[in-house]
Amino acid sequence: MSTTATHPALGPTFDVSIKGMTCAACVSRVERAITKVPGVHQASVNMALEQARIQLEPVGADALMPLQAQDEAHKAQVLRAIRKAGYEPALATPADLTDTLRPWQGFMPVAVGLVLSAPLVLPMVGELAGRMWMLPAWVQFCLATPVQFVLGARFYKGAWHALRSGSANMDVLVAMGTTAAWALSVWLWWQAEPGVMPHLYFEGGAVVITLVLLGKWLETRAKRETSAAIRALARLQPQVAHWLNKPANAGLADAGNEVDVPVAELLVGDWLRVKPGERIPADGLLLQGQTQVDESMLTGEPLPVVKEVSAQTPQPILTGGSVNGDGSIVMQVSRVGADPVLSRIITLMMDAQADKAPLQRLVDKVSAVFVPFVLGVAVLTFLWGWQWGGAGGIGFEQALVHAVAVMVIACPCALGLATPVALMAGTGVAAQMGVLIKDAQALELAHKVTVVAFDKTGTLTEGHPEVKFLKAQAGTEDAALSIAASLQAASSHPLAMAVVRAADAKGLLRQTAVQVQAVPGRGSTGQLPGDASMYYIGSRAWLQTLGCDIRQWAGDLSEWEAAGATVSLLAAAKPDESIPQVLAAMGFADKPKAGAKEAIAALKARGIKTVMISGDNLGAATAMGEALGFDVAAGEVLANVLPQDKIAAVIALKEGGRQVVAMVGDGINDAPALAAADVSMAMGNGTDVAMQAAGITLMRGDPMLVVAALQISSRTVAKIRQNLFWAFAYNVAGIPLAAMGLLSPVVAGAAMAFSSVTVMANALLLKWVK
Numbered sequence: 001m002s003t004t005a006t007h008p009a010l011g012p013t014f015d016v017s018i019k020g021m022t023c024a025a026c027v028s029r030v031e032r033a034i035t036k037v038p039g040v041h042q043a044s045v046n047m048a049l050e051q052a053r054i055q056l057e058p059v060g061a062d063a064l065m066p067l068q069a070q071d072e073a074h075k076a077q078v079l080r081a082i083r084k085a086g087y088e089p090a091l092a093t094p095a096d097l098t099d100t101l102r103p104w105q106g107f108m109p110v111a112v113g114l115v116l117s118a119p120l121v122l123p124m125v126g127e128l129a130g131r132m133w134m135l136p137a138w139v140q141f142c143l144a145t146p147v148q149f150v151l152g153a154r155f156y157k158g159a160w161h162a163l164r165s166g167s168a169n170m171d172v173l174v175a176m177g178t179t180a181a182w183a184l185s186v187w188l189w190w191q192a193e194p195g196v197m198p199h200l201y202f203e204g205g206a207v208v209i210t211l212v213l214l215g216k217w218l219e220t221r222a223k224r225e226t227s228a229a230i231r232a233l234a235r236l237q238p239q240v241a242h243w244l245n246k247p248a249n250a251g252l253a254d255a256g257n258e259v260d261v262p263v264a265e266l267l268v269g270d271w272l273r274v275k276p277g278e279r280i281p282a283d284g285l286l287l288q289g290q291t292q293v294d295e296s297m298l299t300g301e302p303l304p305v306v307k308e309v310s311a312q313t314p315q316p317i318l319t320g321g322s323v324n325g326d327g328s329i330v331m332q333v334s335r336v337g338a339d340p341v342l343s344r345i346i347t348l349m350m351d352a353q354a355d356k357a358p359l360q361r362l363v364d365k366v367s368a369v370f371v372p373f374v375l376g377v378a379v380l381t382f383l384w385g386w387q388w389g390g391a392g393g394i395g396f397e398q399a400l401v402h403a404v405a406v407m408v409i410a411c412p413c414a415l416g417l418a419t420p421v422a423l424m425a426g427t428g429v430a431a432q433m434g435v436l437i438k439d440a441q442a443l444e445l446a447h448k449v450t451v452v453a454f455d456k457t458g459t460l461t462e463g464h465p466e467v468k469f470l471k472a473q474a475g476t477e478d479a480a481l482s483i484a485a486s487l488q489a490a491s492s493h494p495l496a497m498a499v500v501r502a503a504d505a506k507g508l509l510r511q512t513a514v515q516v517q518a519v520p521g522r523g524s525t526g527q528l529p530g531d532a533s534m535y536y537i538g539s540r541a542w543l544q545t546l547g548c549d550i551r552q553w554a555g556d557l558s559e560w561e562a563a564g565a566t567v568s569l570l571a572a573a574k575p576d577e578s579i580p581q582v583l584a585a586m587g588f589a590d591k592p593k594a595g596a597k598e599a600i601a602a603l604k605a606r607g608i609k610t611v612m613i614s615g616d617n618l619g620a621a622t623a624m625g626e627a628l629g630f631d632v633a634a635g636e637v638l639a640n641v642l643p644q645d646k647i648a649a650v651i652a653l654k655e656g657g658r659q660v661v662a663m664v665g666d667g668i669n670d671a672p673a674l675a676a677a678d679v680s681m682a683m684g685n686g687t688d689v690a691m692q693a694a695g696i697t698l699m700r701g702d703p704m705l706v707v708a709a710l711q712i713s714s715r716t717v718a719k720i721r722q723n724l725f726w727a728f729a730y731n732v733a734g735i736p737l738a739a740m741g742l743l744s745p746v747v748a749g750a751a752m753a754f755s756s757v758t759v760m761a762n763a764l765l766l767k768w769v770k
Helices: 024-035 067-084 108-128 137-151 153-164 170-191 202-226 228-234 341-354 358-388 396-409 413-433 440-446 477-488 494-505 540-545 551-562 596-605 618-628 643-654 668-676 688-693 704-739 745-768
Strands: 004-006 012-019 040-046 051-056 088-090 240-245 257-262 271-274 283-288 290-294 305-308 329-335 435-437 451-455 466-472 514-519 523-527 534-538 566-573 581-589 609-613 661-665 679-683 696-698
Touching (some): 024 067, 051 067, 067 088, 108 137, 153 170, 170 202, 170 358, 202 745, 358 396, 396 745, 413 440, 440 679, 440 696, 451 643, 451 668, 466 494, 477 534, 477 581, 540 566, 551 566, 551 581, 551 618, 596 618, 609 618, 668 679
Parallel strands (some): 451 609, 451 661, 661 679, 679 696
Antiparallel strands (some): 004 012, 012 088, 040 051, 240 271, 271 329, 534 566
8 A cells, every 4th residue: 555644844654565575584674775765764664564664854945856756756766776675566556455365366376386295295104104105206306396496486586686685584594495405305316326216305395385385375364364454444435426416506405416426536515415325435514314324343333323413413424434324315525535534544554554563673673683693503503413413423415404494494484473463453453443543652552551641521521511500790691601602602612612502502692703812721812893892701710810809709619610510700801991800600511421430440440540630620620530430639630730731740640751651632732741641542532633643542432442442452462472472482492403403394394384374373363352
């Protein structure tokens, strides 16, 4: 898949598909080749995905060549560098995500190898049964040679490119080992006396090549399983939409003719008809009709969501890729191209799977020197066995067989796959649960979290507060509410939206306020048409700093706060007044989210400290904290925290690095704190800014998904460690056994192939995590 993005401090990023990589040494060689290209800042190669992610350097405004032309030139140079390194690069198309793998696709070379190798192995089976089934030397030669030089041509090609670039990889080990076995057999055959049947090793090379091909075929199938979640999401994108060719300024009653058009041709503002049972073709707003929408593949929520036009939701949001229920609806497109939710989810998942976890970077460093080390061990094994082993050596023939076994069993395929396949499987499972993991580092680090800090509004509460209390001077509640709604009409703050909803519910007049200015974390100011007074609406603490006298309101405010309400004050200052006068007081009540209390309890049961950070006053924050299960006495509720102070609160929770802190939020004002945390999680029902700043997005906005994310991290990291153990265990145990002559090349080849399959199968067990 080829994607292009832009890092704010660097140049664009793009992905390249690479065919022909066989082990971790290939990864290091490709990365070195790419980073040598002028203009490339860094490159990260993922063997499991068979992709490279390239980050270019920024281009100055004074560059001679247009930026787009320079980007294309860099891409061409990168592709050329990869090809020179001996691999097949390609800028893939989005269609690659939706293709399907046939059950036996690519198995033909393996089948041919099995057919040709089976007769070579039969004499070994006959020997166990006390029979002599040895084939004539010329028959063995005819069976083994096509396997060695036709089916094994890929290993020679890869080895040649590796050696030419001054490195070594799995292809070098396989090519050298099997060629040595084939050449030794030919030499023994030619040197044999007429009528004497020498012991040949044709079966060693042929069977090793066949087993390696079988292992690579199984790896390919397993890789496709680990990326199944991305492919399933890609298949959700419809290809055709029912476009309504409406006349200009047409109403819903005159939607125009229906024309089927490709989704790629849709524009923002287009009207579409979505029929019952169809997938919604793009993000948009519901204009007409009522239905239930299945969003389970995007959010993990199994229950359909009701979508209907009402006073509360005049234009319900529809997400592209979700399934329309039994209603025929008309919608208006709001996002196209790479901007829709589904496209962004696919991009973020690909980013996470293409990223390298810190542990993988360490493995890459080990793998870079592993193959040369193995070659050294093989040479020493041969020399020791030939010249010094036993009483004057075991002979050239046996020494060479032992060296071949060392080279064959030590192929570092499993090392290169151990971490990326587990990450791919973990991110895929997380996506199916509604947890979108943006980068591998967040997934690897989340299992170490010791403190989880929650924003309150919209994260632990519904985020839809209502005006529960209202008191104004001389009983003018409606007038005060009308003024407050006029000031707050353009704000997306939950309390501002609650004021507007309350005014609309009463049918009160809303004017268009002028000179409106927001004061982050405190409130806003503005004026009304024809009124010279300056109005202020915001927190009690803010208005007190402006000099407002709130003594007559103190009793009501304290009572409302004790009931768990968040309070705000409305004040006005006439042109000749320097201190605003309070006109009204309002108390807002919000409901805890379903599952929030259970999530807090589940985190505490895991030994994780929980903290709620709120901008509310102490009374309201304490009441909500106690209702959710926070220990107020232990300092688990932080009140009166302004947006700019949330960063300091997160840093303080880290205790100088002794604690690993996860921050969970949903709003724009949470973005800095999310960036400051070790692990950041954003609610999917929040703002795009918060989701962009977070390493993990919870698509349903369900606090229980915080627990799920930590559990998935623990399971994934456990699989990574298990895979690395098995990958190293095969080599640590196998190399000495092969060097001592206790493993034949055939057994060594089987063990090497089985190590890769074991790693892949172990990672796929994550798909059954509940």
